[in-house]
Amino acid sequence: MSDNIFTSPQSWFSLTLPNGWSEYEDEEGTYAFFNVKHWTGNFRITPFKWEQTNNPGDDKAGKYILGELNDNEGAIEIKVGAFSCAHFKKSIIQDTGEFVIYYWITGQGNNLFICSFTIDKKQEETRENKSELEKVAQIIKSIRIK
Numbered sequence: 150m151s152d153n154i155f156t157s158p159q160s161w162f163s164l165t166l167p168n169g170w171s172e173y174e175d176e177e178g179t180y181a182f183f184n185v186k187h188w189t190g191n192f193r194i195t196p197f198k199w200e201q202t203n204n205p206g207d208d209k210a211g212k213y214i215l216g217e218l219n220d221n222e223g224a225i226e227i228k229v230g231a232f233s234c235a236h237f238k239k240s241i242i243q244d245t246g247e248f249v250i251y252y253w254i255t256g257q258g259n260n261l262f263i264c265s266f267t268i269d270k271k272q273e274e275t276r277e278n279k280s281e282l283e284k285v286a287q288i289i290k291s292i293r294i295k
Contacts, residue, residue, distance in 0.1 A: 165291035179193050195264075229290050231290075
């Protein structure tokens with residue numbers, strides 16, 4: 150990893166990007182990043198923050214993650230740093246080709262992060278993709294809630 154730190158415009162979370170990765174324009178509310186030197190996939194993170202409730206011990210993110218584990222075929226629970234994640238992948242076909250999207254749905258308390266990494270289907274079983282998935286796990290592990 151590097152000292153390439155992204156801080157959300159609302160300053161309520163930050164994460165560290167690998168060397169050579171940069172943000173690009175995506176849909177509102179989603180932050181997107183990729184390796185600008187050599188495209189290896191697109192990483193997206195969509196953060197969500199519930200307002201405080203009367204029950205401060207209520208783990209809304211944990212309940213959402215549990216729902217994702219139940220609703221997505223092949224989803225498994227994994228730990229990435231301090232975060233429990235619902236992790237799964239889906240293949241999709243679009244006009245531009247066939248893609249694989251890896252998902253990590255994670256968060257704590259009132260903070261939820263829907264993270265994904267999209268690659269070309271042809272990359273799925275490559276050594277390079279395995280390395281990139283490890284980089285994505287490091288990005289997720291680096292999330293800091295402020």
